Structures are given as structure tokens and as C-alpha cells.
Amino acid sequence: IGVAKSDSWIDFSILEDCMREHLNEVAPRRIAVLDPVKLFIENYPQGKEEECEAPNHPQKPEWAKRKLPLSRELWIEREDFSENPPKGYFRLFPGNKVRLRYGYVVECTGCDKDAGGRVTAVRCKYDPDTKSGTAGAETVKVKGNIHWLSAKHSHPAEVRLYDRLFKVPHPGAGDRDFVPDLNPDSKKVITAQLEAALEHAKPEERFQFERHGYFVADLKDSGPGAPKFNRTVTLRDSWQKATPQT
Template identity: 60%
Template sequence: PALPHHAIPEGQTPPPDRVFKIGKQVWIEREDFEEVPPKGYKRLFPGNVVRLKGGYVIECTGCAKDANGTVTEVHAKVIPGTKSGTPGADSVKAKAAITWVSVASGVSAEVRLYDRLFSDPNPDAGGKDFIEALNPNSLKVVTAYVEPSLAAAKPDQKFQFERFGYFVADRVDHVAGVKPVFNRVTGLKDSWGK
């Protein structure tokens, strides 16, 4: 999920809550699943339960892999009576909540992940040619599936992509309703793995 990143001026009404449609298939982040999890991992793995943020608690029942052994599907079952915001939603305790988007309504978007331009904090110190200090990995372009409201975003509109940082709809390449393109402005610190 993405959160609009703007302050609500005094006297104005905040935008209404968004409605998310859940279906039989949802996209999740690849790093939210481990077939054989490391110690302390709380996200999705066979036999573990997690909450789909704003949705149900699910239990992982297994996964499917391609010929190279890469996980291509995660199988899970919904635990009835656990929909967020309903009586009994907390009847099953999940140690983690993961973000998701419905396969049926998710929209493909180009996401540009910018990193440091230089691999050296002082790229031209001591007479060095700063060109040699350019970071070859300063831009990574990925395809992501986003909630439908992001496809309608206006160029230059800002968002927080939960767990990933702050993004802005590209002012040139983003075409509302046609071609969603988002640029990462700054990332968030992730405590996992520390």
C-alpha cells in the first residue's frame, strides 16, 4: 500500500479511506516469503501465519517453483473470521503483517530506485577523476504491481510506499491512467537483518 504524502491543511477534510479488493490471488513482496526461514524471521513461510495488512490472517501451506528452483507461487489459506476491523479479527495472533495487492486489480508500474551517484564519498579528492567514482548501480529500474489509485496519480504527486521509502510520480514519463512511473526520493531504514 502507498500513503499519499502531504499535510492536510487546517479546515480541509482528509481524503476518504481507500477500499482494497482482495481476491483468490494477491501479489506480495518476494522478500516476504522464505521457504526455509532464518532464525527470527516472522514473515511468510510454510506453517506460519501472517496478516495481509488491512485484510485477513493467512497460513502458508507451501510454494511452487520453476525449473531453476525459483519460487514462483506461494500457497496459503485464509483463516476465517480474521478480517481486519471485524469482531474476532485478533482471534489468531500473527507476528507480522505484510503488504499486498490483488492480482485482479494491481497495476504494473515502472519504479526507479535511485542510489548514491558516487561510490566514493569524496569522488574528486586528491586529484582523482570523479568519473571513475561513478556508481554503476546508481539506478535500478524494476516492475512493481501497485494499487489502482496510484495509476491515476498526477505527475509530481508524492507517496510513501510502505517499507520502501518515499516516491514521486515522474513529472515527464508518468502518464496518469496509462503509464505509471515512480521515482524513489529516499529510502527507509529496514531493521530486518541487523
């Protein structure tokens, strides 16, 4: 980035891209379900548990793999299910098949709702011959691939979703007040379901939460066995480049 004597603006996305490039190299992968809803595998045996293997870093085989327990009752992202999906939606909807990342191919059979019509659980059936890493993994072709966690083995934790402080590229431009340019959604605090290995994350330890972004265990607020995570940057730039220059 060049430095000039005159005042200039530097696009915040440049900093974000640099962070992504660095963190992609150094951050091990983990799974977090940020907006969880239950997924029941109806034909999976009651009480059965098994392990799936997931890489700690897909481009660094020397980092080895970790075990992910799979059971009949899982957590998935709420946005990974739709009763009436738009065109091009390849995740779970009644009659559609997806792969549970590192696991099996499942077919959605329906959902449960509360009195207000909100989905409280999604239901599916799995194909026992399609487990990732086995000879039958490629026998069923699907377009969707979603992450998940075993409800029994995951744990809840506070996650802070930080976003850009300002909603425009040039806050306060033209000698006007910058306050109206503040982004009201620059911080959201949620309770997510996390992979069991994250329970023992050390303060300032960094991870990529698969499909979401890069997160760091808070330096001051994380405690032994009770980490709290802050989002550093999303996986991709979700801000449109065509934001009006105000």
C-alpha cells in the first residue's frame, strides 16, 4: 500500500484479505454450528456411535486428522434446511440428498415445527454404504455438503460475530457526522454448538470454523473448559464492492 502526503482512503477489504491469507496457513480447522437445529437420522440405530475422520488442515496432511463422533442426533445449521428452497439450493429439503461432511449421504424426509410454525427439528435417513473414506463413498452423487456435530458430544459456547464497524466505505465524508454511518450489526453475540476439541482452546488460539470464517479464543473472557470466541474475519468478503461512496 502506497503512502502519500494527501489524505486518502484504504479499502478495509485489503486488511481482511491479508488476514485470510495468513490465517489460512496457520489456523487448524474445526466445526462450529452457529445457528443450530436438530437433525435426526431416523434409520440410524439407537445408541450407536461411530467415528468419522476430518483433516486438521486440508492442505497440510502432516497436521494429521481428528476424530468426529457421529450419532443418531446431530446439530446442523438452520440455514442448511428449507421447506421451500429457492432455485439453486442444494442443501436439505424434503426429498433431497446431501452429504454430511466426512460422514454419510442422507435424504431429508421432513421436519418438526412448533405451534408458531418454526422448525424445531429436521428428519432424514442415511445410506450406510456411503461413508466418506470408504469404497462406497462415491456411489451416490450429491451436490450439497453440510457440516454437523453430534448433539451428545458437542458443547455450547458464546461466540461474538464481529463485522465492519461502519456500513459505508467513507464514514463521515464531507465533514458530516460519522455516527449515522455506524453499522448496527457490527457485533452479534450468539450461543453456538462447538466441536468437543474446542472446549480446551487456549486464549488467543486461532481456528477456522469450517464454512464460516476465522475465530480466536478471547484473551480475557475465556476460562478453563469454557472458551469464548471472537470472529476475526469471514471466509469470504460478504460486503458488496458496489456500496455507494458516501
